[in-house]
Amino acid sequence: MTVSTEVVGAARVGVGGPVGSGKTALVERLIPLLRGEGIDLAVITNDLVTKEDAERLRRSRLIDPERVLAVEAGACPHTVIREDPTLNIEAAERLDAQFPGLELILIESGGDNLASTFSLDLVDYWMFVIDVAGGDDIPRKRGPGIIQSDLLVINKVDLAPHVGVDLDRMVAEAREVRGGRPVVLTNCRTGDGVDGVVRAIRDAVPLGRQTGKSAGSGSR
Amino acid sequence: MNDTPVSDIETLLMACQFGDGQFPSGAFGFSWGLEGLVTDGLVGRGDLVPFILGQVDGRWSGFDRVFVAHAHDGAGDEAALCGLDAGVETYSLASAQREGSRRAGAALLGIHARLGTPGAAEFRKLVSAGKTPGHAAVALGLVLAGAGLARGPALALSGYGFVSGLTTAAIRLGIASHIDMQQAISAARPVIAALAQSPVLPIDEVSSFSPLTEIAMMRHGARSMRLFSN
Numbered sequence: 001m002t003v004s005t006e007v008v009g010a011a012r013v014g015v016g017g018p019v020g021s022g023k024t025a026l027v028e029r030l031i032p033l034l035r036g037e038g039i040d041l042a043v044i045t046n047d048l049v050t051k052e053d054a055e056r057l058r059r060s061r062l063i064d065p066e067r068v069l070a071v072e073a074g075a076c077p078h079t080v081i082r083e084d085p086t087l088n089i090e091a092a093e094r095l096d097a098q099f100p101g102l103e104l105i106l107i108e109s110g111g112d113n114l115a116s117t118f119s120l121d122l123v124d125y126w127m128f129v130i131d132v133a134g135g136d137d138i139p140r141k142r143g144p145g146i147i148q149s150d151l152l153v154i155n156k157v158d159l160a161p162h163v164g165v166d167l168d169r170m171v172a173e174a175r176e177v178r179g180g181r182p183v184v185l186t187n188c189r190t191g192d193g194v195d196g197v198v199r200a201i202r203d204a205v206p207l208g209r210q211t212g213k214s215a216g217s218g219s220r
Numbered sequence: 221m222n223d224t225p226v227s228d229i230e231t232l233l234m235a236c237q238f239g240d241g242q243f244p245s246g247a248f249g250f251s252w253g254l255e256g257l258v259t260d261g262l263v264g265r266g267d268l269v270p271f272i273l274g275q276v277d278g279r280w281s282g283f284d285r286v287f288v289a290h291a292h293d294g295a296g297d298e299a300a301l302c303g304l305d306a307g308v309e310t311y312s313l314a315s316a317q318r319e320g321s322r323r324a325g326a327a328l329l330g331i332h333a334r335l336g337t338p339g340a341a342e343f344r345k346l347v348s349a350g351k352t353p354g355h356a357a358v359a360l361g362l363v364l365a366g367a368g369l370a371r372g373p374a375l376a377l378s379g380y381g382f383v384s385g386l387t388t389a390a391i392r393l394g395i396a397s398h399i400d401m402q403q404a405i406s407a408a409r410p411v412i413a414a415l416a417q418s419p420v421l422p423i424d425e426v427s428s429f430s431p432l433t434e435i436a437m438m439r440h441g442a443r444s445m446r447l448f449s450n
């Protein structure tokens with residue numbers, strides 16, 4: 001059997017996290033910053049029950065509506081990014097074919113739980129978005145999403161005083177359970193801290209894909 | 221049973237692997253009309269067995285099965301496969317059905333191309349180049365032939381995938397339990413087994429009669445609340 005090694009296309013960055021933590025809000029903030037750096041961008045959303053996130057992004061005028069694809073997850077938000085990412089992979093390849101020169105695709109997962117992780121056959125890099133209103137004990141619960149993500153985003157920092165969250169302790173515990181890997185604080189209402197997410201992506205992810213690796217873990 | 225030929229066991233294992241609900245081919249994203257029927261109250265708890273048997277009879281037997289069989293026979297023959305593919309495109313009424321079938325076909329060709337299944341990468345190139353739509357039934361027939369599965373087992377696998385896709389969608393739509401699902405599959409098994417071994421119609425006699433599911437798929441695209449792609 002021969003192994004396929006083709007596939008050249010945009011870098012793919014996953015955005016996962018629990019329902020309502022601010023994934024779409026973060027994507028909305030990221031789009032203008034990334035485009036401002038001249039990056040050729042597209043977005044895939046995995047909405048759970050509606051096409052709302054995709055529609056919201058299309059209507060936002062932040063990006064050409066044709067560059068936003070919705071992939072239905074059949075009520076399985078984690079399956080579509082992990083066990084069987086084929087529909088997302090095909091969507092990403094459609095975008096690659098439709099927009100030659102595409103450099104980066106953001107893939108927003110449907111809201112899930114702390115155990116959700118992205119397949120490295122689907123993405124090159126992924127972040128997990130939690131919010132302070134979920135409680136400052138979330139990092140301590142050590143879900144695979146919190147531990148394994150390349151970047152942990154703690155969003156809605158503006159709400160900390162209102163929900164009695166000790167933000168310093170939350171961040172310290174997050175860094176500790178992640179063994180010092182990056183943690184960024186954001187307020188996606190105002191955009192505060194989102195530049196830190198852009199820097200983390202730029203530092204870690206080469207834009208575009210040069211060559212495909214051979215089949216096996218990490219390939220696509 | 222140590223006198224069983226190795227090839228039978230290999231066939232069985234191959235069918236287990238490619239027919240497994242865990243095989244990554246995007247199947248869980250589609251309900252093929254069931255979501256719409258459930259939303260409209262036309263299919264509910266207790267209806268699963270008759271619904272599944274009706275779909276096997278009205279849709280799989282005369283349509284999917286026929287295309288899978290002919291694609292299996294035509295594996296390697298680009299013109300024949302493209303002709304079949306055009307047939308699926310023409311005979312599929314609802315756009316959600318056509319689009320779902322193309323997306324499921326793309327997912328199947330994608331995974332088999334990456335696994336190196338003979339024939340998959342070649343046909344996938346034609347699809348990517350826009351030369352043929354790449355429907356699921358055609359893709360399935362050609363990849364299973366490429367993998368070395370004979371036509372009978374390939375049709376059995378097709379029927380099983382058809383039924384398991386609908387029944388797991390039924391669970392996620394809340395109208396069936398895990399036991400209901402297994403009972404429905406058991407009820408369909410002898411029907412699929414018989415059809416997998418019976419003669420296949422010539423392609424110009426292909427037929428399908430499942431008006432409610434087709435209407436449900438036609439209405440699906442306009443719905444704002446939906447879990448599935450069709």
Ligand SMILES: Nc1nc2c(ncn2[C@@H]2O[C@H](COP(=O)(O)OP(=O)(O)OP(=O)(O)O)[C@@H](O)[C@H]2O)c(=O)[nH]1
Binds near residue numbers: 022
């Ligand atoms: N106060 C505050 N609200 C925020 C912030 N970020 C997002 N929100 C609000 O949180 C709610 C959920 O945000 P979304 O971006 O839709 O969350 P999501 O993670 O995409 O949600 P799902 O896709 O449904 O899982 C919305 O009402 C946002 O306006 C923030 O930093 N601060």
Ligand SMILES: [Mg+2]
Binds near residue numbers: 025
């Ligand atoms: Mg969202």
